[in-house]
Amino acid sequence: MTVLSVNLNKIAVLRNSRGGNEPDIATAANTCIDAGCGGLTVHPRPDMRHVRPDDVRVLAGLLRGRVEYNIEGNPFAPARGEYPGLLELAKEVRPTQVTLVPDSDGQITSDHGFDLTTDLPKLSPIVAAFRELGCRVSVFVGADAKGFAEAAAAGIQRIELYTGPYAEAFARGDARIELAAFADTAQRAQQAGLAVNAGHDLSQANLGTFKSAIPGLAEVSIGHALIGEALYQGLSNTVRAYLDILS
Numbered sequence: 001m002t003v004l005s006v007n008l009n010k011i012a013v014l015r016n017s018r019g020g021n022e023p024d025i026a027t028a029a030n031t032c033i034d035a036g037c038g039g040l041t042v043h044p045r046p047d048m049r050h051v052r053p054d055d056v057r058v059l060a061g062l063l064r065g066r067v068e069y070n071i072e073g074n075p076f077a078p079a080r081g082e083y084p085g086l087l088e089l090a091k092e093v094r095p096t097q098v099t100l101v102p103d104s105d106g107q108i109t110s111d112h113g114f115d116l117t118t119d120l121p122k123l124s125p126i127v128a129a130f131r132e133l134g135c136r137v138s139v140f141v142g143a144d145a146k147g148f149a150e151a152a153a154a155g156i157q158r159i160e161l162y163t164g165p166y167a168e169a170f171a172r173g174d175a176r177i178e179l180a181a182f183a184d185t186a187q188r189a190q191q192a193g194l195a196v197n198a199g200h201d202l203s204q205a206n207l208g209t210f211k212s213a214i215p216g217l218a219e220v221s222i223g224h225a226l227i228g229e230a231l232y233q234g235l236s237n238t239v240r241a242y243l244d245i246l247s
């Protein structure tokens with residue numbers, strides 16, 4: 001069974017566009033949990049465009065003992081203003097999982113993973129710090145990733161496959177090359193003892209094909225497409241509700 005972890009960043013983006021608290025991230029979280037998701041994901045960034053540190057804290061209280069909590073971010077991004085840094089946030093809220101992503105400042109969204117063959121020496125101490133807090137540690141990587149045995153020895157427990165290139169190829173009509181690369185990477189990671197997560201631009205259109213190609217896929221985190229699809233799938237009901245009020 002692959003866990004669906006719903007990424008709530010886009011709820012925060014919509015809310016932040018106006019200030020105030022609508023749409024409310026706690027209501028969205030409860031709705032996803034009631035619908036049966038196995039986890040919730042947030043990706044706070046120092047620029048505060050998405051989910052903010054206070055959201056991370058509110059969700060921690062709301063989720064505890066109900067579903068898994070996955071916090072994504074760059075562990076090397078320094079504290080800035082209200083953003084205390086990923087390790088400090090994890091110290092406060094003790095998520096189930098942290099997913100380490102090498103986002104640079106100002107990046108619109110995540111577009112690459114860590115290179116385990118060169119980044120492991122700098123990742124190792126921070127991985128140990130997260131493990132000491134009791135967090136499962138996953139590292140965001142691309143389809144060409146290597147160095148899994150060394151990553152496992154450093155305490156990394158999972159990889160998250162950056163599926164953006166797969167989603168693009170699928171949209172172009174032929175993702176066979178990308179799927180084969182991800183399947184090979186997943187198998188090599190699993191053979192080294194790492195579990196395999198995946199995420200970025202997964203959607204109702206492309207998820208089934210991806211899941212079929214990756215046996216043992218542990219978790220998918222999905223936000224952008226899922227929230228967009230929720231608008232389409234809920235829009236007619238909502239228009240009808242307004243018409244009822246006006247009738």
Ligand SMILES: CC(=O)[C@@H](O)[C@H](O)COP(=O)(O)O
Pocket residue numbers: 007009010043050072101108109110140199200223224
């Ligand atoms: C690591 C990853 O792929 C996601 O965390 C993604 O970056 C989140 O999406 P947003 O760009 O919507 O914050």
Ligand SMILES: NCC(=O)COP(=O)(O)O
Pocket residue numbers: 007041072160198199200201202221222223224225226
């Ligand atoms: N880790 C990927 C994630 O949380 C969601 O990515 P996206 O579905 O918003 O592209």
